[in-house]
Amino acid sequence: MIMKYETVIGLEVHVELATESKIFCSCSAKFGAEQNEHVCPACCGMPGMLPVVNKRVVDLGMTAGMMLNCDINRVTTFDKKSYYYPDLPASYQTTQWFAPICVNGTVDIRTSAGEKKIRIKQIHMEEDAGKLVHDDWTDTSLVDFNRTSVPLIEIVSQPDLSSAEEVLAYLERLRDLLRFAKVSDCRWEQGSMRCDVNLSVRPEGSDVLGVRTEMKNMNSLSAIERAIEYETARHIDAIERGIGELVQETRRWDDIKGKSYSMRNKETAGDYRYFPDPNIMPVVIDDDWYDRIRASLPDFPEVKKARYMEELGLSEYDADQLIQSRAFCDVFEAAYAECGMAKEAANWLISDCASVLNKNQQTFDMLNINGKALGQLIRLVAEEKVSRGNAKRILAEMFKKDIDPEEFAKANGLILSNDTGAIEAVVKNVIVSDPKSVADYKGGKEKALMALFGKCMKELKGNCNPQVLRELLIKAINEE
Incomplete structure (x- = not known):
């Protein structure tokens, strides 16, 4: 045996x-x-x-x-x-x-x-x-x-x-x-x-x-x-x-x-x-000391995960990513309380914030940004006051110091412009300067439109509504 x-x-x-x-x-x-x-x-x-x-x-x-x-x-x-x-x-x-x-x-x-x-x-x-x-x-x-x-x-x-x-x-x-x-x-x-x-x-x-x-x-x-x-x-x-x-x-x-x-x-x-x-x-250890520590304890990760999914509608993947780090959870909850958009707040943390941390060779637990300010930034993008690209530039600054996203955007010319006249002027200059791309687009090459679109965005420093720019660009090309 x-x-x-x-x-x-x-x-x-x-x-x-x-x-x-x-x-x-x-x-x-x-x-x-x-x-x-x-x-x-x-x-x-x-x-x-x-x-x-x-x-x-x-x-x-x-x-x-x-x-x-x-x-x-x-x-x-x-x-x-x-x-x-x-x-x-x-x-x-x-x-x-x-x-x-x-x-x-x-x-x-x-x-x-x-x-x-x-x-x-x-x-x-x-x-x-x-x-x-x-x-x-x-x-x-x-x-x-x-x-x-x-x-x-x-x-x-x-x-x-x-x-x-x-x-x-x-x-x-x-x-x-x-x-x-x-x-x-x-x-x-x-x-x-x-x-x-x-x-x-x-x-x-x-x-x-x-x-x-x-x-x-x-x-x-x-x-x-x-x-x-x-x-x-x-x-x-x-x-x-x-x-x-x-x-x-x-x-x-x-x-x-x-x-x-x-x-x-x-x-x-x-x-x-x-x-x-x-x-x-x-x-x-007296009662006051004991009670202070007891009151400071966080929910267990699995408790937060269940709440994020059941109450806020996050996917299991998003919830799992957030609960890897207490810092991520704290910033997420503060951002959500400010902007009311759980999915957007989770996306910014899981994608954009994680990308900055990785670039700086930092762990998720080293995240140290103002969650309320992140919520304000998310709302600026949702209200189309700041482009997604410029919002990433603002986020990078938030990792360096505590800033007000809207004030920073105004001070650095990052607020989206609704002045269609200014956009049309830039579109006209770009079309005149790149007749080959205009001809390629009219010949059926969609990539040529993106080349023109990129040049316009560069001239405008990203401060315009992308959909408005696209519509004005196509209109101007068709009128050529």
């Missing part, structure tokens, strides 16, 4: 929080600075420096917990986790062990097997470590402390996951919810979302957990999927055929070679010698 096995997986997901400064000092927490540019004696672990808790970190920790259906501990404390590593200058990490900010949450996922509820054991706040940069050419390792003390939350799941498909669905759901609540940008490529995978294998139907291994700091969904599949097969081979020894350990995943390698024996809680940090007082 062939033995069947099941994989048991629990995840520890590290998410960098969307704060301006670090968790215990005022250094910048922004990504992309020069090495060791954002450091100070406090985040470098210098003796005598006292930490001060960044209240925004607690706000975002609570927000994450509420989005993941967690209970919020009204008194939460910080603890020292002792271990030595070169990128941890104080030789301990300030984290939460005895009273984490959130406990007992749930996340619903959907896979090809159906819906499943994944339990969250806890969410705790902590500081990140620095970054080691290895130089194989000189056989040296350098340390960049910019990331030291950047605020994190660690989301610890129960071992409720049983396949790579479920893990990816869970991670994508976490990413969507946390981005939507503006807790983090969750960018795998920048390390603002990372994952440790705890995995074991047991006979199908057994309730006894197998030997557990942990793969650290996985930073892409594809690597996580491949690592789970490899490690599952390795465990089964060890159980059935004695290929390798299974021990509780931490392993490193090499995505190029497609293999995992042993790093060190897996530590236990006792190894870390957790004890309360005497320099940080307990954080007490």
Whole structure:
């Protein structure tokens, strides 16, 4: 009889929080600075420096917990986790062990097997470590402390996951919810979302957990999927055929070679010698604070999607595009409130705004324009006061600064002209200057008309009604 096995997986997901400064000092927490540019004696672990808790970190920790259906501990404390590593200058990490900010949450996922509820054991706040940069050419390792003390939350799941498909669905759901609540940008490529995978294998139907291994700091969904599949097969081979020894350990995943390698024996809680940090007082979350965060929560993406389709008449495609980003939803709702045209507002965001963001190499979450002003711009186009082409020029300016679209259009000569006399004068000059295109059009070449139309638009700087221009152009040609 062939033995069947099941994989048991629990995840520890590290998410960098969307704060301006670090968790215990005022250094910048922004990504992309020069090495060791954002450091100070406090985040470098210098003796005598006292930490001060960044209240925004607690706000975002609570927000994450509420989005993941967690209970919020009204008194939460910080603890020292002792271990030595070169990128941890104080030789301990300030984290939460005895009273984490959130406990007992749930996340619903959907896979090809159906819906499943994944339990969250806890969410705790902590500081990140620095970054080691290895130089194989000189056989040296350098340390960049910019990331030291950047605020994190660690989301610890129960071992409720049983396949790579479920893990990816869970991670994508976490990413969507946390981005939507503006807790983090969750960018795998920048390390603002990372994952440790705890995995074991047991006979199908057994309730006894197998030997557990942990793969650290996985930073892409594809690597996580491949690592789970490899490690599952390795465990089964060890159980059935004695290929390798299974021990509780931490392993490193090499995505190029497609293999995992042993790093060190897996530590236990006792190894870390957790004890309360005497320099940080307990954080007490009163009712007013709790209620303020609860009131700030957004609707879940699927709730917004249903409302956009049922109440505003958007297609499923348009709604899906909008709910990819909280910023898109916020701007869309403000624009719709101003212009009353849901489809037009969605089109401007999905097409034109997305195009500008892509050109600037920005994500949808980086959209930062005035939604009310976008609604005004949409109305100007609908009322035929501004051409679609000139509206795009105005939109480009809106990405640079907050402007009034109509005032900007007037100041820059972008309001459509209803002066047919001026249009006719331009049409006459263009026809006289391009007799070949006129002859080609009369000979049946429609493209020649477009060439003449384009020249007229250029002379008029786009400030005329296209339909009026076309009619006057055809009339003038026929009168030749």
